[in-house]
Amino acid sequence: MRESEFIEWIRSQSQFDPDIVPVGPGDDCAVIACGAERLIVTTDQVLDGVHFRLADHGPEAAGRKGMARNLSDVAAMAAAPFGAVAAVALSRGDLLDQAQAIYRGLRCAGDEFNCPVVGGDVAVWDSLLAITVTVFARPDGIEPVLRSGAEPGDAICLTGAVGGAFRTRRHLQFTPRVREARVLADQYHLHAMIDVSDGLAADLGHICTASGVGAQLWGDVVPIHPDAERQGGEDRPGLAAALGDGEDYELLFTVSADEAQSLLKRRAVDVPITHVGVITEGAGMMLICPDGTSRPLAPTGWEHQT
């Protein structure tokens, strides 16, 4: 089962009044009317053996990641977080120590963004540690940025550098780009945005699918993180990892070419931003390779030629 397939099925099952649920399943967060306000909400789990390894990383890092992943989804909408709840399924062992360490991790990530843990649920079971966090946010003066607004001709921009996050502890220790997203969306008209969790190619694919557009990604300028593995035989070492690894939690967004020029010149935020490609008409993504040739880019990463 691919998650995107399941989400498509869910979307086919649910019809929302756009005044009540302006954004349903399939974006980084949902948006739902809460009386006169709009509530922006996301839920995400971190699981032992999938998103962290308890034996290696410990419960505090797991809790921190649980909160930070959700805050990254909030950042992807340029929303302002204001609170969270967490449900924790503890494996048997030093329960109180484990629970307290997880809570410290949640707080460590949440406190930085004024996102208190206001409630939760703890249970014990004969299985592995699972942490589910739900974060609430508000537009607070900035219209939520969706995945679906990219337009042909848009510049594709990326904060930071990508690749290899799982080879180090970076996938546990990243700082969600909440502040950067707010500043950028306040000063520029961002057409579409997503956080890079599945991988640069996959997440660009999500924007393209949601927006009904294609993309051209420039392989020679994609910022490759030093963590990225340099495999033999690549025309640019580390590029495959940068495109496919994921868990970078950087912001990938599109703006008009004019605004991109201004944004890149002005250095609106402290983190580096790179113009990595352009949105195109139609469907499908192309990778312009460092040697000047181009090839189809699958939304799961580099599509190897056979």
Next chain:
Amino acid sequence: MRESEFIEWIRSQSQFDPDIVPVGPGDDCAVIACGAERLIVTTDQVLDGVHFRLADHGPEAAGRKGMARNLSDVAAMAAAPFGAVAAVALSRGDLLDQAQAIYRGLRCAGDEFNCPVVGGDVAVWDSLLAITVTVFARPDGIEPVLRSGAEPGDAICLTGAVGGAFRTRRHLQFTPRVREARVLADQYHLHAMIDVSDGLAADLGHICTASGVGAQLWGDVVPIHPDAERQGGEDRPGLAAALGDGEDYELLFTVSADEAQSLLKRRAVDVPITHVGVITEGAGMMLICPDGTSRPLAPTGWEHQT
């Protein structure tokens, strides 16, 4: 580790501005300011082997219970639910079938209370099925009813009957008392309320602790569900099960003696309501036994005499 101990520790770790977080950890839901509105929120998980058995009950019943448990927490605050998100950790197998059945179960419970599933997260792991649901609600004209408002002299009232929910499928198929809670809290000044999930004695204990009061529970009138196990040697068959089993998801609330009289006479809601005891000064709970003697009632259920 006892959950109450951990919650106490969490409460010692968090200081909230009461204008921003009027109700933090430790009640059935949290209450948090969302701009000009108040958001009432709860998160609860159902775990294979703890809250359901996947092999026996199937994924749809598990999903239904995941939503209904949360709606029961919302009912305990007399709040009006308006949406939910769900995170599902699937064990390997027929993933799409499993995911779709869980979603149908969530919808089955949510649709009845205008509580759509607006977002979620699905992952696959080498472990057991875990479903975490977060439900959002609003006061919508009715002040949230907390656990902490019980006063000496209050009548203790209970909807429905309790005991033995785990001996049948009742713990999977109950209807959360959302409507009843709204009607009661609209028409009467409920001082304190909780849903019976841990067990009648334990949940009455939660009200007493939060309110700084004691209670006298009348063993001869506690409504015992037909599911409750009748053990030998009890002075009233099934009473121990009624006090200790839990997972009944009935409403336990306190009101002034005068209001209780009116409420019991008027049959404000369709479900039967029984006056099962009285709130007392000081701490500690007493069970008035059917034979007229009294004994201490532990918040974990019947305290057997040794």
